[in-house]
Amino acid sequence: MQTGIFRLFAKAILVAVCVTALTASVRPNNLEQVRMHGEIVMVTRNSPTTFFEDRAGPTGYEMELAQAFAQYLNVDLKVIVADNLSDIFSTLETGKAAFAAAGLTNTPDRDRWFRFSQPYMQVSxxxxxxxxxxxxxxxxxxxxxxxxxxxxxxxxxxxxxxxxxxxxxxxxxxxxxxxxxxxxxxxxxxxxxxxxxxxxxxxxxxxxxxxxxxxxxxxEQQDIAWAFAYSRDDSLYKAANEFFNQQETAPLLAELSERYYGHLDKLDYVGARRFLRQTNKKLDTYRPHFELASEQSGIDWRLLAAVGYQESHWNPNARSYTGVRGLMMLTRNTARELGIKNRLDPQQSIMGGSRYLAKLRERLDSVQEPDRTWLALAAYNVGYGHLTDARKITAEMGGNPDLWMDVKEALPLLSQKRYYRNTRHGYARGQEPVDYVQNIRRYYDVLVWNEEQEQNFPEDGETxxxxxxxxxxxxxxx
CATH class of the missing domain: 3.40.190.10 (Periplasmic binding protein-like II)
Structure with a gap:
């Protein structure tokens, strides 16, 4: 009798174990659940280096990198913007977000509570x-x-x-x-x-x-990485590391680094102070013209203003040794082509410059933004023909002629005979358009920042x- 009861009890245990094992085997892990739901949730913070919204919508270094990760997983990206760092970590701990992408340093204290991915940047x-x-x-x-x-x-x-x-x-x-x-x-x-x-x-x-x-x-230099909550299920953490280790991620990181940081060293202390002085002194005079030109050309007025500053420091009477003149420094032939009768008239110069830049952008219709604009700016400076030569050299060197980060490496080669001798338009001072574009990008950044922060920070002299x-x-x- 006891032997029969024992056998029944053993069978019951065996069935329970089998059911448990079977249930556990079919329960999806975190990565599988993300793919089943079709979205992954990221928590981040508002910062010019992480996530922000501009006129084109949500953007930022971390935002674009996380979007690429979501595409790698073939899911949509959902973003939670936390008020502060404590909220970022509590959002992770409570499972409301799958990972945090917020420019987080991997520190010993944080490493006790969170699992950090492979680093993608180092800072001090x-x-x-x-x-x-x-x-x-x-x-x-x-x-x-x-x-x-x-x-x-x-x-x-x-x-x-x-x-x-x-x-x-x-x-x-x-x-x-x-x-x-x-x-x-x-x-x-x-x-x-x-x-x-x-x-x-x-x-x-x-x-x-x-x-x-x-x-x-x-x-010293420290690693910046994504953070994941500690769990026995590390499938998402492993997927993130696989994403960073895949061959396609290295050029993406290089492109993001160039886009967000590649132009930052062009405005030093002296140049920044001069630019801010000129902004306070002159920009209000010409801003209505830039805004009108923006409406007609579809180009952000602040970018047009940055071009004007790079060309002439907003001097309507500027003149170069080559004969280009006016606030937007138009050549005689370009002005004639655009119907500009007086290059020294600031309104006519701004309207002409904006139309010329818009035409250059239209010719680059196969290129995606923002590279399309950066390439058009290079053409504004060095000429569309020389830009075409540089893009050809870029392709011959194995680069992408539609990416500014690749073309800017080829442009300086137009001053070397072994390169320009085989081009259609010959020699050009190719480093100049590189510096030109990078300067304009920095001026544009400052103008955007100034406009967007006017209501957020106190006036000069206030505390x-x-x-x-x-x-x-x-x-x-x-």
């Missing part, structure tokens, strides 16, 4: 100060002024490490309500003395705050005040 943490103010040379000098960083940031973690290991008397304030641009604005206005930001973010924003500089690097509810003061160690 930099102490930022106001030129003419106190310039700290090392971390101990930060006690000479007021230091504020974003709460929950890798910079706050770094400062705590410095406090524990090196400088117990170090103090600073943290705020969850301030982003990088807010902190830089506060340093620029004199409301605080120092802040700490990642090197890529300061490169992106430095031209908007020409009175700011890097005091010193607070850290952005911190309330006690916005910051947490980190006291020295006892």
């Amino acid at each position: 943490e930099q102490v930022i100060y106001r030129r003419g103010g106190v310039r700290p040379k090392e971390a101990v000098d930060l006690a000479q002024g007021k230091l504020v960083v974003a709460a929950g940031s890798s910079h706050a973690e770094r400062l705590r490490m410095v406090q524990v290991r090196q400088i117990p008397e170090l103090t600073w304030s943290e705020s969850p309500d301030l982003e990088v641009a807010d902190l830089l604005q506060m340093v620029a206005s004199g409301n605080i003395d120092f802040t700490v930001v990642d090197s890529n973010e300061f490169r992106m924003l430095q031209a908007y705050y020409p009175n700011l500089g890097v005091a010193f690097d607070l850290s 952005l005040q911190l309330s006690s509810s916005m910051i947490t003061v980190i006291p020295p160690l006892l």
